[in-house]
Amino acid sequence: MPAGSAEKRQVKLVGNRYGKSRVRLMRVTRHENHHDLDEWTVQVLLTGDFDTAHTLGDNSKILPTDTMKNTVYHVARESKATSMEDYAKELIDFLLARNPQVESAEVVVESTLWKRLTIDGQPYPTAFMRGSDERQITTVSRAQGGTFAITSGLDRLTVLKTAQSAFMGYIKDSLTTLPEASDRLFGTAIKAEWPYTAAAIEAGIDFNKVRSHLRETLITTFAKHDSLSVQQTLYAMAEAALHHTDIIEEVYMLMPNKHNLLVDLGRFGQQNPNHIFVPTDEPHGTIEATVRRA
Numbered sequence: 001m002p003a004g005s006a007e008k009r010q011v012k013l014v015g016n017r018y019g020k021s022r023v024r025l026m027r028v029t030r031h032e033n034h035h036d037l038d039e040w041t042v043q044v045l046l047t048g049d050f051d052t053a054h055t056l057g058d059n060s061k062i063l064p065t066d067t068m069k070n071t072v073y074h075v076a077r078e079s080k081a082t083s084m085e086d087y088a089k090e091l092i093d094f095l096l097a098r099n100p101q102v103e104s105a106e107v108v109v110e111s112t113l114w115k116r117l118t119i120d121g122q123p124y125p126t127a128f129m130r131g132s133d134e135r136q137i138t139t140v141s142r143a144q145g146g147t148f149a150i151t152s153g154l155d156r157l158t159v160l161k162t163a164q165s166a167f168m169g170y171i172k173d174s175l176t177t178l179p180e181a182s183d184r185l186f187g188t189a190i191k192a193e194w195p196y197t198a199a200a201i202e203a204g205i206d207f208n209k210v211r212s213h214l215r216e217t218l219i220t221t222f223a224k225h226d227s228l229s230v231q232q233t234l235y236a237m238a239e240a241a242l243h244h245t246d247i248i249e250e251v252y253m254l255m256p257n258k259h260n261l262l263v264d265l266g267r268f269g270q271q272n273p274n275h276i277f278v279p280t281d282e283p284h285g286t287i288e289a290t291v292r293r294a
Contacts, residue, residue, distance in 0.1 A: 013054050019045035019106075020068040027076055034125035039112040040084055044068045046095070048102040061101040071095065083207040084109040085150055088140035096144055104143035110155075111136040132158065136211060137193070148201050153193035153252075154215060160187035160258075165227040183274055186227055187258035192218060192241070192251060200247035210245065217244045230257050230287045238291035250292035257285030 021043045029036040046068075052058040075094050081087040088107040095105050113131030116123040138152040165186035170178075194214065196205070221240040227233040238251040260277040 013051050016050055016054060017045050017047040017106075018050065018062075018065065019043065020065040020072075023069050023072045025072060025076055037114045037128050038084070039114060040087075041110045041112070042072050042091075043108040044072065044091070044095070045106045045108075046099070046102045047104045047106075048099075050101075063095075063099055063102075068095075084111055084136070085138050085140060085152060085207040088138060088150075089142075089148055092140060092142050092148075096142065100144070102144070104141060104146070106139065106141040108139045109137070132156075134158070138207075147198060149195070149198075150201055150207075151193055151195040152207060152211060153191070154211070155189075155191040157190040157192075157215070157219070158187070158258075159190065159219060159222055160185060160260075161223060161227075164225065165233075167229055185260040185274075185277060186230070186233070187260060187279070188230065188255040189258065190218065190222075190237075191254040192238075194241065194248040194251045197247055197249060205247060210247070214241050214244060214248075217241050230255055230285065231289070234287055234289055235291060238289070242291065242293060250290055252288070252290045254286075254288040257287060259284060 023042040023044070025038075025040045025042060027038045027040070029038075046063065049061055052060075053062050071094065072091065075091045076087065079087050079090050081090060088109050091107050092105045096102055113134055113136070114128040115131050116125075117127040117129055118124065119127070133156045135155045136153075137155055138150065140148060140150050142148045162185055163183065165184050166182045167184060168180040168182060170180075192214075217240050218237045221237045222233060225233050225236050234253045234255050238253050241251050242248065259280045261280060262274065263272060263276045263278055265272040265276065
């Protein structure tokens with residue numbers, strides 16, 4: 001049947017949400033003897049009774065996204081939260097209380113690392129330097145009258161080990177050119193996320209402390225593990241995190257294999273006993289898994 005000649009069919013809006021993304025926020029908390037610095041990038045997403053905005057162009061139930069941006073700053077000014085998780089909870093409570101047409105709200109916060117400068121061998125109280133590309137992340141959500149769901153983690157934690165890493169015994173076919181390696185460089189940029197149990201959220205926890213401890217557990221396991229593959233080390237790291245605390249039930253891990261290619265120096269009459277490499281970002285292997293308590 002020619003295009004445009006068919007009878008117009010009924011359609012239905014089956015889901016929608018909207019919000020404001022990449023709201024940049026720098027917060028200075030001024031104590032008597034030192035300052036604390038937080039840099040957060042915030043996303044707000046609302047789900048609710050917004051159907052007529054789509055179907056009729058009726059904006060009477062729409063909170064402008066510019067207002068959401070201003071709300072991010074307003075709540076931050078009044079907030080006493082020391083973690084981005086607790087700040088996200090305050091932001092969600094504020095939005096839900098003022099907007100009954102909103103069924104649920106989700107807030108995603110990404111934190112940039114700033115480290116206190118060391119001057120004359122001591123941490124300086126009011127000066128900072130930008131850290132690595134690592135980000136700390138959280139996603140917090142709640143429905144009207146419901147309880148909070150919180151997933152936290154970290155991303156772009158770049159690590160590398162120069163020993164205790166091998167890759168052997170894999171499938172080899174007519175297209176395989178990768179040589180087996182019993183001693184290779186192992187570099188990755190870790191992403192890890194863990195949802196907190198409902199009991200832990202209700203009881204109240206120190207999110208910063210938990211993240212710090214889990215981060216330390218992950219990198220310690222990475223460093224010490226005798227790796228036969230990225231997959232095996234990923235599993236060992238997630239397993240160690242679950243053994244560390246009972247307030248999480250699962251860990252999602254993404255660990256791209258950032259290759260470091262051994263340079264062929266034979267054409268120059270030189271040997272290269274795992275000494276000179278070319279670091280590469282593309283292409284890279286992608287390894288991800290979710291590990292949950294049995």
